[in-house]
Amino acid sequence: MSAEHVCLRCGACCAYYRVSFYWAEADPAVEGTVPIALTEKLNDLRRVMAGTNGKSPRCVALEGQIGSCVHCTIYAERPSPCQEFRVAWEDGLPSPECDKARLAWGLPVLQPFAMLPPEQIIEYRLAQVDPIANLTVRRSQPDDVTAGQEIEAPEQPPAKEADAGESTTYT
Numbered sequence: 001m002s003a004e005h006v007c008l009r010c011g012a013c014c015a016y017y018r019v020s021f022y023w024a025e026a027d028p029a030v031e032g033t034v035p036i037a038l039t040e041k042l043n044d045l046r047r048v049m050a051g052t053n054g055k056s057p058r059c060v061a062l063e064g065q066i067g068s069c070v071h072c073t074i075y076a077e078r079p080s081p082c083q084e085f086r087v088a089w090e091d092g093l094p095s096p097e098c099d100k101a102r103l104a105w106g107l108p109v110l111q112p113f114a115m116l117p118p119e120q121i122i123e124y125r126l127a128q129v130d131p132i133a134n135l136t137v138r139r140s141q142p143d144d145v146t147a148g149q150e151i152e153a154p155e156q157p158p159a160k161e162a163d164a165g166e167s168t169t170y171t
């Protein structure tokens with residue numbers, strides 16, 4: 001993940017969903033990689049990342065401030081739900097799960113251009129306001145999308161924290 005990656009300015013999903021996975025992922029005897037000390041038993045088959053199985057979930061492995069600057073302290077060893085979680089538009093597709101977590105934290109959902117490198121974002125945004133450039137873009141990119149809000153860090157914590165019991169589980 002590059003230093004500019006949008007997830008390093010977000011972290012909402014790590015503080016919204018319950019992160020549960022098959023127990024063996026945290027068992028080094030069977031080549032599990034997740035540090036077991038950072039997990040809790042959920043049932044006979046599954047464990048959860050500690051901190052994510054409550055009314056105000058926040059994974060214990062997450063450091064930093066949501067919506068500002070965060071990182072996963074076990075990124076290389078994180079469980080499969082985290083590896084498989086899709087950030088919106090990174091692969092050209094929306095991610096309702098990403099959108100839901102961001103909205104719960106007062107962050108705008110990501111727009112398709114969010115994954116472009118900074119210089120391309122500027123070109124993209126200019127094309128939205130320059131009618132001549134816009135025509136050029138539209139000739140070459142007939143399926144271009146409408147620009148929306150930029151990503152901003154929330155000034156206030158979310159008005160309502162997510163209830164992990166109601167939210168989608170990472171399973």
Ligand code: SF4
Nearest residue numbers: 007010011013087098
């Ligand atoms: S909610 Fe989306 S943008 Fe935020 S950290 Fe998760 S995947 Fe990344």
Ligand code: SF4
Nearest residue numbers: 014059061062072082
């Ligand atoms: S293990 Fe890392 S990526 Fe997964 S929820 Fe925790 S902080 Fe987020």
